[in-house]
Amino acid sequence: xxxxxxxxxxxxxxxxxxxxxxxxxxxxxxxxxxxxxxxxxxxxxxxxxxxxxxxxxxxxxxxxxxxxxxxxxxxxxxxxxxxxxxxxxxxxxxxxxxxxxxxxxxxxxxxxxxxxxxxxxxxxxxxxxxxxxxxxxxxxxxxxxxxxxxxxxxxxxxxxxxxxxxxxxxxxxxxxxxxxxxxxxxxxxxxxxxxxxxxxxxxxxxxxxxxxxxxxxxxxxxxxxxxxxxxxxxxxxxxxxxxxxxxxxxxxxxxxxxxxxxxxxxxxxxxxxxxxxxxxxxxxxxxxxxxxxxxxxxxxxxxxxxxxxxxxxxxxxxxxxxxxxxxxxxxxxxxxxxxxxxxxxxxxxxxxxxxxxxxxxxxxxxxxxxxxxxxxxxxxxxxxxxxxxxxxxxxxxxxxxxxxxxxxxxxxxxxxxxxxxxxxxxxxxxxx
Numbered sequence: 001x002x003x004x005x006x007x008x009x010x011x012x013x014x015x016x017x018x019x020x021x022x023x024x025x026x027x028x029x030x031x032x033x034x035x036x037x038x039x040x041x042x043x044x045x046x047x048x049x050x051x052x053x054x055x056x057x058x059x060x061x062x063x064x065x066x067x068x069x070x071x072x073x074x075x076x077x078x079x080x081x082x083x084x085x086x087x088x089x090x091x092x093x094x095x096x097x098x099x100x101x102x103x104x105x106x107x108x109x110x111x112x113x114x115x116x117x118x119x120x121x122x123x124x125x126x127x128x129x130x131x132x133x134x135x136x137x138x139x140x141x142x143x144x145x146x147x148x149x150x151x152x153x154x155x156x157x158x159x160x161x162x163x164x165x166x167x168x169x170x171x172x173x174x175x176x177x178x179x180x181x182x183x184x185x186x187x188x189x190x191x192x193x194x195x196x197x198x199x200x201x202x203x204x205x206x207x208x209x210x211x212x213x214x215x216x217x218x219x220x221x222x223x224x225x226x227x228x229x230x231x232x233x234x235x236x237x238x239x240x241x242x243x244x245x246x247x248x249x250x251x252x253x254x255x256x257x258x259x260x261x262x263x264x265x266x267x268x269x270x271x272x273x274x275x276x277x278x279x280x281x282x283x284x285x286x287x288x289x290x291x292x293x294x295x296x297x298x299x300x301x302x303x304x305x306x307x308x309x310x311x312x313x314x315x316x317x318x319x320x321x322x323x324x325x326x327x328x329x330x331x332x333x334x335x336x337x338x339x340x341x342x343x344x345x346x347x348x349x350x351x352x353x354x355x356x357x358x359x360x361x362x363x364x365x366x367x368x369x370x371x372x373x374x375x376x377x378x379x380x381x382x383x384x385x386x387x388x389x390x391x392x393x394x395x396x397x398x399x400x401x402x403x404x405x406x407x408x409x410x411x412x413x414x415x416x417x418x419x420x421x422x423x424x425x426x427x428x429x430x431x432x
Contacts, residue, residue, distance in 0.1 A: 059099025075344035
């Protein structure tokens, strides 16, 4: 037997039969004239996985109460690590496994385990038929270029031509999942290889991100307003208020000269973003927006929705006392400040600014626009599908019985845009 030759169907059948007879891998290898490592690699590569009934198919002791994030180092990710496609168990220092360890040791499958019918963990089985099919598929795909047929690719190409300059690729795929079934990675690869009618110039992130430069160090300004409100204080405060709503707040400028700016706020729990057009980037304008929200919603509703605000060190946010209290001196929120040059501490709002820039590129003056225009933009952004939200839009993440969010949406005239009509391009406000 040529030890370098690929396993065939008859050999795979013998592996399955002898696994079911509880033969050790070394014995199976001797019968086939192969090395033991070849047999173990074959089983681990082509075994069939059957998900267990544990949450997220994760055997960690704390899986049902874990809210850890950014274990992989990606501070822009908005998912909890336990629900991520990456295996958080390999990165988490607090991981305690309580699941079955048998699939990690020879023979790496549960074919003959007497507990498999009652086991709630992930199970693995080796089937010669499925292993042969998987092997044939890999060999077949390696000789192919484009895996989609002409008709399906034509539909995809037409959709990209029509929507790529208005919507992110992930949103296009989710909005038209009844027409196309392919991954975002595959679409990017087809565009990059020149298969499609559009090229990389139609993709926002491919051509618009500039190389980041380090900011010049300046003398540290007065930090008295941050006493008891810095990021460390925020983390300590959240230990006793884990269930409280956290809202990240920031501003987006149109041009470098003085003029209208956007006040942006985002709810961490559902990624719904609020946009307010302000006449300037001053403290009074920010406070007027918060007073406007409190007047329209009522103090108690405001406190439930905006009870904790996390923002940066911009001069427009330095009047912490007036942000936290209303004109009558009543406490309405707690405000905390990120560390300087640490935008990753409020990743949700920073990431969402990308959607604003699709419609209002940097350097675009906000002077021609009204709050109605900005509300329209806000509705299109909040109706955009996100991979991080399980292919739902922020509006779709709002529970039906959330009366506070209902009141907010009614007050600010927020409404969902049908998926196929979402437009995140400059033409949105030009058409309006």
